[in-house]
Amino acid sequence: MLLSPKYRFLFVHIAKTGGTSVRAALERLRWRDPWYYPMFLCSRLSHLSGHRIATKLPRHAKVIAAQELLPKDYFDSLFKFAFVRNPWDLQVSSFHHIRRERPHYLGGHETFDAFLRWKLDPERPYQYHLDTSITLQSDYLIDLHGRVLVDFIGRYERLHEDFATACDRIGIAPPALPHARAAKDRKRDYRGYYNDETAGLIARHFARDIEMLGYQFDPE
Template sequence: MLISYTHRFLFVHIAKTGGTSIRAALRRYRWGWPYSGPLLLCDLLSQMTRPRHILGIKFPRHAKAIAAQEMLPRAFYESLFKFTVVRNPWDLQVSSYHHLRHEHPRLLDGVPSFEAFLERKLDPARGREDLLDVSQELQSDYVVDLRGNLIVDYIAHYERLEDDFTEICRRIGLSHPPLPRLRQAEGRTDYRDYYSAKARALVTRHYAADLERFGYSF
């Protein structure tokens, strides 16, 4: 999550959706108001305690919008331009698979294929407390309150990120900063190449709420 107090925006960072690039482009606007110094000091002090976001100063990188809604003053939260980026769930799982293979290969010990990866990751018996990675969670959970109401103002799509980022900057009131391409997976092909009928069905079932809310299809 990235908050700007001067430019009044809040970015809800869903994993594997290009968020690292957006953070790099907008990080310079994070602070820059009269209380930046005290907030930075409090941020450093809060790292020695839990929860770190107790004052609304330091939210986890992939915090959901509801965390900010609950922790920040309501009027301030409502005044922010709140946005996120979502991604086709089938494509996102291929990205997740390659990320784990490259960054955390031990997590895939005994996992011989992409389909086996999905079977393990999306096994209902694992439970939410036993996440293989954060992309096991629904993207839709990042943008709604406890009643399922949408609480962000704009949902960008990874598939048209350049155009949507231009619109985000227009709404914030920024000249369009460069959007770097960071942490792109190498050695992968089109996501559809990875799926058997069984693997496709696993994603369809687990991410049904995302498919409905964001309008994605295979």
């Protein structure tokens, strides 16, 4: 999550949706923000306390966390936005990220099929890096009553165009988006990773995202 008091925006960072590139582009604005240094100090205090005091909005916090921590009038005045991604594609990206960065979290399941079945097994013990990527994307966007709290939902599939739209709403020229790292060994089309069974696993687990965000396995 990225908050800019000067530019009055709140970016809700959902993992594996291009958010790292968006953060990198927008963080350059922080140097022009007079609140940068107080916020940096609060961030350090949060870290030193083991994050036991509410002085920092976590990187992948849900928008409801900001709603609860910030004054209502201030929260309502912010332009709040996020990016989402096709759930089938997101899980392929997550698999390659974990295999590249944290292979010990694979749990001995080296193929995409085996890892996905294990990952979505409700009996599997909780592991942060796995369960962040199986949290519904819609959970990051809504309050406890299911009302959408963000003002704009961009899509990974048209990242540059929707980022430009968000920047227009903020009132800035769009900074260049850094290129995100791509897995060298992943197939270009996520659909090649799935069979009917594993595609159905995603359809069931992420049913609310698919309905709310309008995704499907075979895009039109």
